[in-house]
Amino acid sequence: MTENIQADIDAVNHIPMVSTLLEVICRTTGMGFAAIARVTDTKWVACVVRDEINFGLVPGGELKLETTICDEIRQSGEPVIIDHVLQDVQFQNHHTPAMYGFQSYISVPIFLKNGSFFGTLCAIDPRPAKVNTPEVIGMFRLFTDLIAMHLNTFEKLAQSENYLLKEQKLSKLQGQYNRELSDANAKLQQAIEAGKMGTWSIDPVTYRVTMSDFIKELFGFPLNEEIAIERIVEAMDPEYQQTLTDILTDAIRNHKDSDIEYPITNIITKEQKWVRATGKLFFNEDGSASEYSGMLMDITERKLDEEKQAMLAAIIESSEDAIISKTLNGIITSWNQSAEKLFGYLESETIGKHISIIIPEQRLKEEELIIGKVRNNQRIDHFETIRKTKSGREISLSLTVSPIRNEQGKVIGASKIARDISERKLSEERLKNYAEHMEIINTIGQVISADLDTQGILQKVTDATTQLTGAAFGAFFHNQINEKGESYMLYTLSGAPREAFEKFSMPRNTDVFAPTFNGDGIVRVDDITKDPRYGKNSPHKGMPAGHLPVVSYLAVPVKAKTGEVIGGLFFGHPQPGIFKQEHEQLVAGVAAQASVALENAKLYDEIRVLNARKDEFIGLASHELKTPLTSISGYLQIIERGLAPEDRNKNFIGKALAQVNKLTTLISDLLDVSKIQTGKLxxxxxxxxxxxxxxxxxxxxxxxxxxxxxxxxxxxxxxxxxxxxxxxxxxxxxxxxxxxxxxxxxxxxxxxxxxxxxxxxxxxxxxxxxxxxxxxxxxxxxxxxxxxxxxxxxxxxxxxxxxxxxxxxxxxxxxxxxxxxxxxxxxxxxxxxx
CATH class of the missing domain: 3.30.565.10 (Histidine kinase-like ATPase, C-terminal domain)
Structure with a gap:
């Protein structure tokens, strides 16, 4: 073939019904763009174009060869037909889809009889399509054969003109061309019918209609009858009858092309179909209208598919869950509105990007696990994980991942449904924390209630609450007067040595401490140094030099049942914002239990003192009683021995001695009790x-x-x-x-x-x-x-x-x-x- 690109474009445009051929391709496959292109060593050049999607290429339009996969097609000699470009390995590392915005792709090589590569017959569309079928592949091969045959014939005719061969040779070649053209037209008609298409024409003067058998069968008309245009209109849905009549009338009168889709009903089977009719007005040499003709295609399957796709798209777009699809290599191929809301990325920002843009670095291995299962045709249900938004915020998700399969059942990608479970996780975390906190409070309550030593109780409370709040240190100041007459003594300390406080004076009822010591409530401040109550009192005007650094501050009063303030729990941390609402609740709960335990300890101390005094009294009384009883027993025994056996008083003396012995035994028992209590038995x-x-x-x-x-x-x-x-x-x-x-x-x-x-x-x-x-x-x-x-x-x-x-x-x-x-x-x- 000549290297003159314009000559090649002219050659292609001389192919009879070449525009119809491209129309057949678009109608049959549902693709919005089709072209016959000349491919050289450096570029792709459009010769004939049918563009229904404003792709932007016109005859003569060029693309750099490296932006296409034509070189691979030339080398392999095989067609490339892909339903979903972004899910196909051939385009995984290719920037063409992202550059030109297409997802479905068909390209078949055109080879001339001498074996040279001319170019490609191709079709593309921004939507995924189901075109990778034997019927489509066969149709494209037939079309490329027709194109090659026409180009070969044109080449011979061109050579005869270039070299001024004799008229007879030119006539011979013209005859051969006409025969080949007739064969090509027959093959083209076969291809048209294979693509569920038929031809029709209307006389613009008489409105006489002729149509191919395919159209008659579609409507249910007899094949051997001439069909009036009124019968065609009657077979249409009433809603479209007037519209079609108006379009045809306007097209014929005003010399316009027509293109309309409408439903029809087969007059025999009553089966409803959808068709698309395209028409063009042709003229005689004198300029008068000769024929209004075109093609009609059965688009029922496409309409049904469009309805399904529209319904599916509506479901996906209206879903509150994020729905994402991706290739087996992790390239994002779809992204619904909920995904935009959830992750903050627009669809245009994600299509063609790797799914890792929403995966935290520490969880990238999860993607390998998920894809591994999808490759093995396994579904993953309710996989709970963490993903990140465009702003970097991490969110909790429940993922359901399903394999995407092509018509042959091969897994070509994955569909992800992502549900935001952040609120649920937060609720679960709160419930878990609440249960843990209650368990901790109960455990602490059991521990401190088992202790009746004030020092021990307060130390356990201080240690536990310091740990619970995450404080750097905690202290309990007891509202108790010491031997120096001072109140609010530092009683227990946790997280810091006692020496850190002993060199400072005890806290006073300053603006910061007063709410706690007065029992007014809990004080929690993220940064105490910025609090208006801070630094108002002399001599330090804040924290003394050398004091433990305190920024986060939490103080909780410990009150008795009477409302009397027993003391206060104080917590500090050098960083701001450490203490939260839950820490208030925790410490308040422990403080309430500590208050009860302290009251019990106080009562225990009081009872212990009373018991000691009682035991002391019993011991003293027993000693004091035993001495006179011993004397009484001795005197009674002397009297008894001095009485005669028949003396009636001897019986009374015996009974008195028995009672004295019983009393002596009781006193001995009381003495034993006293000895036991004092550990002196x-x-x-x-x-x-x-x-x-x-x-x-x-x-x-x-x-x-x-x-x-x-x-x-x-x-x-x-x-x-x-x-x-x-x-x-x-x-x-x-x-x-x-x-x-x-x-x-x-x-x-x-x-x-x-x-x-x-x-x-x-x-x-x-x-x-x-x-x-x-x-x-x-x-x-x-x-x-x-x-x-x-x-x-x-x-x-x-x-x-x-x-x-x-x-x-x-x-x-x-x-x-x-x-x-x-x-x-x-x-x-x-x-x-x-």
Missing amino acids: PLSYTKFNLTELVKDVAEMMQPNYASHKIELQYPEMPVMLNADHQRVEQVVINLITNAIKYSPGADKITITVTSDNEKARVSVKDFGIGIDKDQQERIFSRFYRVENLASHMSGLGIGLYICHEIIERHKGEMWVSSELGKGSIFAFELPVNA
């Missing part, structure tokens, strides 16, 4: 046979308790024990006495002695009234008496307490097992070698 360890001790006590007590038989069960071997003989005997006597006392309706008790290599056990079983389970735990408490027996059973409630203390001081154990109405078993164990 002496134990004298000796080695003895426990079995013999129990037998001796039973034999001694049996005559005094004729109502009950004391049964003994013990091993044959001696049960040797290293303990205080007198105190163990005291325990056994007390248990036997209680067993008989609290089983008035029974006639026996059972004492059992057992032992192993390490421990010896004594149990006393009665068959009496028993003890409620809820009272058994308190039965060994000091001065405790079983509630339902207190009114009619004598006693101070100290006997079992003394027994329990004696056994525990021997490093033993004592317990009770009882069932109401069936009796009780009191038992103790002592180590054999204490």
Whole structure:
């Protein structure tokens, strides 16, 4: 082919019905731009163009070869047909789509008979299209063959003119051209019908209509009949009938081209179709109108597809979720309005860009994971992650990622639905923080409530709240008068050495501290140095030199139930804005619990003092009472010995002695209680046979308790024990006495002695009234008496307490097992070698 570009353009334009050929391409594929181009070593030149989308190229328009993929097409000799350019690997690193704004692309090479590369037949559109089908590929190959045939014939004719061949050769070539042209027209008609198109014409004078069989079949007309224009109009949707009539009339009268889309109904099948009719007025040599003709194409599938696409687009655009599509290489290919709102990028700013523009650097590996699953045809549901906006702000998202497949089922990209879950995450975080804070407060409450030492309570509170608030240091100033008469003493400190405060005077009721010490409420300031209350008092006018740096400031009063201010918790940090609303709530919660704990500690101290005084009084009173009782007992014994056996006063003296002995025992018990409380109960360890001790006590007590038989069960071997003989005997006597006392309706008790290599056990079983389970735990408490027996059973409630203390001081154990109405078993164990 000649290197004269203009000659090549002329050659292409001489191809019969070349414009119709491009129209067929656009109508069949839905592409908005089609062209036949000459391609040289340096450039792409448009020869014939059909432009329905204002692409901007006209015949003679040029593109640099490097901005196209024509060189690759020339080398491979294969067509390139792509439904979605931005999702295809051939264009991954190519800037042509971004430069010219197209997404669907068809380009088929044109080779002449001598094997030389002429150019391409191509079509493009800014929208994705479904054109990669065998039918479309076959049609394009047919068209390129037609074009090549015409160009070859034109080349021969041109050569004959250039070299002035004889008239007969030119005639021969012209005949050959006409035959080839006839063949080409036949092939073109086949291509037109394959593209669901037909031809029609109207006589502008008579309005006689002729049409191809394809159109007749489409309307349901008989193939062998001539069809009046009125029948065509009647087959149309009534809404479009007048419009079509007006357009045709106007086109014929005013010599205009026509282009209209409208629905029709097949008169036989009643099936509705959509068609597109294009028409052009042709003229005779004298200028009169000869024919108004054109093409009609079945566009039903396109209309249905457009409806689906429009509905899908409407759904996508109206969705509150961001919907994004991308290639397998991460190139963004679509971006809906919600994505614009969510990420702050306009669609024009993202199409063709990599998805990493919205992924934080530390999460880039997630994209590899997601794409890996998509490549394997896997869907990802509700993947929660973090992405970033145009401004750099990070947002929490829930992603659903699905593979995008082409018609062959091959995965070519991914669709992402991104839902903003920032509010939900924030709520979850708040709920989690609230639960954690409540748990912390409860834990702190349990810890401080278990402590009855004021210093310990306040130190735990200060340490915990300093940690909770993230303060650099925290302190508790106690509203307590010290020996110097000073109030608001530094009681506890956390996060800083005590020396950091001791060189400064205690805080006063300045404007900053007054709200806390007066109990007016919590004070939280992001920067205390900028607060209007700061720096108003002499001599420091702010913080003293050398003071710990304080910018963030938080102070919480600790108040008693009465409203009295116990003190204040103060927190500081050298950076601004550290303390938040949640810190106020946390510290206030802990402060309330601390207040209760401090009151409990105060009450405990008061009770401890009272108990100490009481124990001191009991000890003193017992000593004072024991001396005269001893004298009374002695005098009564002397009187008793001096009385004759028959003297009736001797019985009264005996009863008086028994009461004195009972009183002496009670006083001894009170003395023991006093000794136990002061830790002065002496134990004298000796080695003895426990079995013999129990037998001796039973034999001694049996005559005094004729109502009950004391049964003994013990091993044959001696049960040797290293303990205080007198105190163990005291325990056994007390248990036997209680067993008989609290089983008035029974006639026996059972004492059992057992032992192993390490421990010896004594149990006393009665068959009496028993003890409620809820009272058994308190039965060994000091001065405790079983509630339902207190009114009619004598006693101070100290006997079992003394027994329990004696056994525990021997490093033993004592317990009770009882069932109401069936009796009780009191038992103790002592180590054999204490």
